Amino acid sequence: MYRLARALLFQLDPEQAHRVVMGNLSRWxxxxxxxAPKLHIPDSLKQTVLGMNFSHPIGLAAGLDKDAIAVNGLFGCGFxxxxxxxxxxxxxxxxxxxRLFRLKPDEALINRMGFNNxxxxxxxxxxxxxxxRPGIIGVNIGKNKVTPNETASDDYxxxxxxxxxxxxxxxxNLSSPNTPGLRDLQSASTIIQLLTRLAPTLDAFERPVFIKLSPDLSDSALTHISETIADSSLVGRVGIIATNTTISxxxxxxxxxxxxxGLSGLPLQSRSTEVVRIVYRASEGKIPIVGCGGIFNADDAYxxxxxxxxxxxxxxxxxxxxxxxxxxxxxGLANKLKEDGFTTISEAVGSEVR
Structure with missing residues (x-):
């Protein structure tokens, strides 16, 4: 059925198609x-990350439902x-x-939405x-465009x-390429300062926090950020999303x-996976990582x-x-775990690097 729906939706401007889908999922x-086919979730895919219980590892990234208008409909898709x-x-x-473009031959998207919300x-x-609430709900926060970087922590x-x-x-979110100057906030010291500023509110509500990083950071910068967080008192309360979109x-x-x-989709697959490896190695597995970028099938996910x-x-x-x-x-993930002799997905995390 989606094949037919996509053929019709892809005749529309991408942002118009997005409004049609989200509006319908919101209303119905x-x-x-x-x-969405009926989902059967094996116990092997269940895990607890930063105190949250996930029935399986596949979630929806930020950007699709910017204003939380279709959460129930999206959970109905199996996330x-x-x-x-x-x-x-x-x-x-x-x-x-x-400000939104399909790159169909590349199975990719380019967006320059600019935190419209x-x-x-x-x-x-x-x-x-x-x-x-049939699943876990995260909220991705950013600064307003008119707010200078010097006072960005106030907005967060x-x-x-x-x-x-x-x-x-x-x-x-410190890594969107569509808010001028935002990526300048991705230094290790700035991240620690910001998380320290946010800690009282996070602690009051007992909420974990993820930092979303850019794939365009150098390997050395990614290593430094990961090592700094892993060596801080934030371990056990913070994770990293690897990665946001790329300007490559x-x-x-x-x-x-x-x-x-920002470019998303299949062309980002290799670099985002490499960033996962860098963060995992540098943090010695102490920081939970959300892999994001170019996942189209179970092989990519695994x-x-x-x-x-x-x-x-x-x-x-x-x-x-x-x-x-x-x-x-x-x-597919459950089958791959079984083939490789893993009884839980947690056993497979980082197995290539270890």
């Missing part, structure tokens, strides 16, 4: 069941976790359109109103205080490659697990393959 959450956002303290319209308070209100703290009570975890255009075929913005990721997130594969991709990856 059960629509997801029509495109074990949904990350909403990025949300900022104040609402903002984002960058001018067009209705604000942290609106997101919190929707999450608080949810009657049923404001956003956190608005959403902490209704999120299972928080993600701090290496090897692309699509004419849309000339568009500015490679990231063996490189050091405990959890995984998808986005672009969901656009190109539809809800069935979740079930396919879950089933």
């Amino acid at each position: 959450p059960r629509l997801a069941k029509l495109a 074990s976790s949904i990350e909403v956002g990025t949300v900022t303290p104040l609402p903002q319209p984002g960058n001018p359109t067009p 209705e604000g942290s308070a609106a997101c919190a209100g929707r999450l608080q109103a949810l009657n049923n 703290e404001k956003a956190l205080k608005m959403v902490a009570h209704c999120a299972d975890y928080i993600t701090v 255009r290496q090897g692309l075929k699509s004419p849309e490659k000339r568009e500015s913005g 490679e990231k697990i063996r490189a050091g990721a405990s959890l995984l997130q998808i986005y672009t594969a969901f656009i190109y393959r539809g809800p069935a991709v979740v079930s396919e990856i879950v089933t």
Whole structure:
């Protein structure tokens, strides 16, 4: 069914198609069941990460449901976790359109959305109103475009205080390429200072936090950040999402490659997996990692697990393959664990690196 739906949706402008899908899932959450096969989750895929119980490792990355309007519908697609956002303290319209592009020959997307969202308070209100939570919900927070880097920590703290009570975890987004200067905040010292600033609110609500890193950071910078966090008192409370989108255009075929913005999808697969390895090695496995970037099937997912990721997130594969991709990856991962003699997914995490 999704093959037919995609053919129709891909006739529309990408952002218009996005509004159609999210609007329908918001109004009729059960629509997801029509495109998503019934999911059978083996016990081998269950794990606890930073105090949270995940039925399986496949979650939805931030960016699809920015304002938490279709959480129940998205859970109906089979995800074990949904990350909403990025949300900022104040609402903002984002960058001018067009700002979202399909690179069909590359199975990729380029976006320069610019943190368009209705604000942290609106997101919190929707999450608080949810009657049923079939999985883990994370909220990805960022700073407003007009806020200078010198006072960015104020924005992160404001956003956190608005959403902490209704999120299972928080993600701090320092790596979007679409907010000018944001990536300058990705130094180890700045991250520690920011997390220290946020710690009282996180501790008050007993919420873990993830830092979302750019794939465009140098290997040495990634190593330094990972070592610094691993050697801090934050161990056991913080994880890393590897990775956000990239500004690299290496090897692309699509004419849309000339568009500015962050690239996601299949071309990001290799680099994001390498970042997982770097973080796992540098932190000696002390920091939970969410692998994100170019996961389209169970082989891609398993490679990231063996490189050091405990959890995984998808986005672009969901656009190109539809809800069935979740079930396919879950089933394939369970088979791969069994083939390699692992009884739990936790045993496989980092096995290639170790």
